[in-house]
Amino acid sequence: MSKTVNIGIIGTQFMGKAHANAYNQLPRFFDTSANPVLHTACSRNREKANEFSEQFGWSKTETDWRKVVANDEIDLIDICTPNHLHHPIVMEAAKQGKNLLCEKPMALNTREAREMHEAAEAAGIIHMMIFNYRYVPALALAKKMISEGDIGRVYHFNAVYYQDWLTDPEFPYVWRHNVKETGSGAHGDMNAHIVDLARHLIGEFEAVSGVQEVFIKERPTGKGNEKAKVSADDATLFLARFRQGALGTFNATRFANGFKNHLRIEIFGSGGSLLFNLERLNELQYFSAGDNPDKQGFRNILVTDRSHPYLEAWWPPGHILGWEHTFVHQFSELIEGISLKKAVTPNFYDGLKCQEVLDSVVTSAQKEKWIPIGIDD
């Protein structure tokens, strides 16, 4: 395993931390054909960059992302910045022929996303989107079960993503409330995840109809009694039709009091159903219509057996994994892809398709009608 992948990470906040941890954990638990090397960490704030590097073992620090992108030693650019920087960094890094990992949502809009996808394809690099919930073992199992026909033809895909950190009107104004920096609020941050899971699990969207709301119109800035106008959505809900015929409901909100990070999915098919809840991410509920009629019921599968996806790498049955493990799983595929020059998923195409759906929801909310999803593919 002498091969290495030198990583330059841009952004050292919450996501930077999660990624850095995963790079460290990866070779301890997975046998990939190359080793990730924590080469350079970049933050506009020098002090933060240093602290982050020391904490997770990055060899160098930078404060200018352009220098990272330009560094010949670096094989992979990992983008954990605020959303409005995804596009410029990707465009520049693709030009430099860097492999790319990008946090979700991909871009501020579909146009940006399309450019990014085209640039990455043109550059012939390996590109990947972080949609780490595909790598929850229970959802990887769900994917396998759906593919193998365990629930038959899917009729319904319902997903919610509930948080409650904005419920308090006194929660202060932050950059996430400003649509210019963030692209959107709950929608881009949370619906991006469940839109991707829907595409991953049952296929492409056909049309959507949504609604968005800012419940608390102004929030305190912390400067005296000043308040700033909130432009990012507190909640975005939408209905969907899928190409394969299913109906869907999607509901992302930061105003679901009592729920911290509650991503829940229900999939109903002709042969059975699947239920999942991120706050109990080691469990998958499965109803099989083929079970003896008197003894049917949702089975609560504890997805911790060695035979379950990714579990052989970890602990014996019943010893549960946490949220952070999803990144290790995803990175095992990324590093392998880069090492073997083999395309991976979810990639920028998936990011683009997700962005199309998100944008169409916004349009539908503005026009108060159903919007078909781009049919150019």
Add this chain to the structure above:
Amino acid sequence: MSKTVNIGIIGTQFMGKAHANAYNQLPRFFDTSANPVLHTACSRNREKANEFSEQFGWSKTETDWRKVVANDEIDLIDICTPNHLHHPIVMEAAKQGKNLLCEKPMALNTREAREMHEAAEAAGIIHMMIFNYRYVPALALAKKMISEGDIGRVYHFNAVYYQDWLTDPEFPYVWRHNVKETGSGAHGDMNAHIVDLARHLIGEFEAVSGVQEVFIKERPTGKGNEKAKVSADDATLFLARFRQGALGTFNATRFANGFKNHLRIEIFGSGGSLLFNLERLNELQYFSAGDNPDKQGFRNILVTDRSHPYLEAWWPPGHILGWEHTFVHQFSELIEGISLKKAVTPNFYDGLKCQEVLDSVVTSAQKEKWIPIGIDD
């Protein structure tokens, strides 16, 4: 308690049975100022009428509902027929000055519902809609808690009603698949309940956007290989805006494999949240944002204490009630209303308002855009 209310029931199927049971149980457990008397049971099928009368103790039987409505001895007409008969029976019975109890959905459309409401009001009778889930003790407690401000301003009202009896494509064609007899499928049968609960718990709808689907287009009639075209919706989903500012999602389907009669409600407010599930109808989950931050969490309230709504009439704490009890609770208010000539709720106005929402959802699904709810009130 020498006072009596003589009842004539029309329809002796599932709902007739539930009502008959409740009339029998009412005086055993509730102290109302009049006694219900099981006077006449009516079914087009004489044999069924006789059997039903013997089973539940009705004094007389009829096969023609007009005779029941015309009978001077009868104080209350209880309508448990297929939906398309609600309107003619109500119109005739109102003319005869009968008090009226009507199963949901009220009518085939808003026009019928409005005529029925006007006729009942003009006749000065007591009229009531069966929306029995208002009388689940846990939901009566939820109503009380919301009224008293326990969850503050409501931001979200999400409801689903899942059944799975149509999942099998071989399930035969029945009258419920024919929109002419039934008015609608899952929509009128199931959304009617959750629309009423939404109005009851948080107030009037402002606008809706929906989608309807028939997943299995044709079903076997049982005559050789003959198949009949299904016109009633298998599933109807919609988004809603409420006048007080909340957003809502509604989802009624008969294709939710594994769910038998799963009505679930989530209500998120500024001060807390409430969760309910009809298959565990003795429980109400409550999150209070006012609890100590380190010790917050959804409380699972077992709604069986004597101090909980309707519970004093029944058993000690922890001895759970069933689905049928909701009718006894509702009838305690109906009989009292008739006895004291005091208007009750939910009444035909509530039936009409529910019908308006249901019809607007259908229109929105057809036009693929948001439809405002009638603002004439």
Add this chain to the structure above:
Amino acid sequence: MSKTVNIGIIGTQFMGKAHANAYNQLPRFFDTSANPVLHTACSRNREKANEFSEQFGWSKTETDWRKVVANDEIDLIDICTPNHLHHPIVMEAAKQGKNLLCEKPMALNTREAREMHEAAEAAGIIHMMIFNYRYVPALALAKKMISEGDIGRVYHFNAVYYQDWLTDPEFPYVWRHNVKETGSGAHGDMNAHIVDLARHLIGEFEAVSGVQEVFIKERPTGKGNEKAKVSADDATLFLARFRQGALGTFNATRFANGFKNHLRIEIFGSGGSLLFNLERLNELQYFSAGDNPDKQGFRNILVTDRSHPYLEAWWPPGHILGWEHTFVHQFSELIEGISLKKAVTPNFYDGLKCQEVLDSVVTSAQKEKWIPIGIDD
């Protein structure tokens, strides 16, 4: 159905009410070959007897149980009195040739229980013990599944019965605290149920080792500051060995804060497991070791399908039953047994065997060692 069974009930409190309701409901939902007739209700308190009779429709009232037992018109004596009266009433009624229904626990001790059983057998009457939880549909299903081998050889039977109404030290002294009237506290009242269920579901006990405790030694009588010494156990726990080789734990307490009437059973076998909780009595959890290894998990069976035990009599799937229905189910077998002169279970033999276990637990707690269960059968 011209045949009738004339009932004389002795005791009109909580259990009297539950029984009276069940006699009324029985013919409305079950097709038995005789009809129960509510003939005479007996309470020492004339006013209570009258009120009870009016509420539930008993034809006559008595204040002396001996007159009920002596009444030639009465076919069945239903004993809902405090425990110390079970023995004298049964002995006298058996002498009169009355069929007998007796609430649990059967007697104050094994000697009494044995006399009662012998008297009933000698009299050639139909005798039944109220162990109504055998008639919870989910537990009837569990019985069927165990009998049919669904969980193989049973290794463990663990049961708890938790209540919390005595947790408050200020809860006043009542007759249930006096061992002379009640025989025992939590032990006889609550362990009686789970001991019977254990015998019913997996067979006879071999030996037990228990411990009993009175946590609050004295309680206020309500007369000034007077306190009375509590003699009945607040909690009784024990270990058990079963003849078929399984191990068991049993735990009955009135000091389980937050639990109202929480009877929970876990049964682990070589082929699977079953879990049950009385506060969710419409559900049975089943693990099948035979399921595909990757898709195994506890299934939550909603026991409300027409094919489930007793359910055909009631409502469609998903419409849950309550606690009181268990009596209707048990009485359907009792009335049929009396009508057809056919022995029923659980009967006085079951009451006796249960009493032997309960008494042995008390002895083991006193002697601080294991006690074998009587091997005279």
Add this chain to the structure above:
Amino acid sequence: MSKTVNIGIIGTQFMGKAHANAYNQLPRFFDTSANPVLHTACSRNREKANEFSEQFGWSKTETDWRKVVANDEIDLIDICTPNHLHHPIVMEAAKQGKNLLCEKPMALNTREAREMHEAAEAAGIIHMMIFNYRYVPALALAKKMISEGDIGRVYHFNAVYYQDWLTDPEFPYVWRHNVKETGSGAHGDMNAHIVDLARHLIGEFEAVSGVQEVFIKERPTGKGNEKAKVSADDATLFLARFRQGALGTFNATRFANGFKNHLRIEIFGSGGSLLFNLERLNELQYFSAGDNPDKQGFRNILVTDRSHPYLEAWWPPGHILGWEHTFVHQFSELIEGISLKKAVTPNFYDGLKCQEVLDSVVTSAQKEKWIPIGIDD
């Protein structure tokens, strides 16, 4: 943070892996005053030792534990060997003045445990037992809540530890079936955890009464049809009295079909109750008797807030932790203790007290009577 603690680990199986991971993770997430250094890994099997060292980054490998213990550079001996080696290693290492970390159960019997405790104390070293479940955040919160009086006087402490990997009679004979190597089966492996938690959460045991069973007496060795006799217990159950007056039940079994690593605790007190389940280790259920009577219920606390124990080091609310994190938490205290020469808990005294309880249970099972716990402290 230039200070370091050089670690020599003995044993490289499941527990070795868990410890090695925690040493790596510790400095990335916790700010301790010294850094753990992965100095030497020791396994009798050279190949395994090398592989393990490469995987987790140990600098050297050894195959003879005596050399590790004798190495002057090493500050801490971490013992992850089979149980019968705990005593010799500890005795030797204490002589060498090494700080000690020992996996549970501490020893094969109380005599060994006492010698080990005395040796460690005499040597003046820092000694710690691995009882990592004390470091589950939810249980650390439970400890805090009990200490602060949130549930008042404790009446009941009930714990189970269920696994199912021996349910299959064809599961082959392994060293864990041989009482000479393992000391005991389910008892030492699983009851050790819940006995420690009981002591930690509510205090010392007073007396116990237990039962042990080997359900499958012989198992295949894999050599033809040969079978070997199983001497280690498949299940050990016991009752307990605590010095502060509470009663307890304990139940450890490897025959609980469907349960993988299910450690569940119920604690009932005068002011409330707590429930915990290791397979949902991010949750703690709390009933507060002080809540408004109409709104009481078990709260499901998602123990992932920054204010919860150990959580500030990790991720935002709702991003759950896994089983392995408990070791990181425990090691943060161990390394700090060694760095500051400050005694830590749980230490060898806790290991000894746990061993006394375990041994007394075995004695009580043999003598079929209650055994008081050693009162020499």
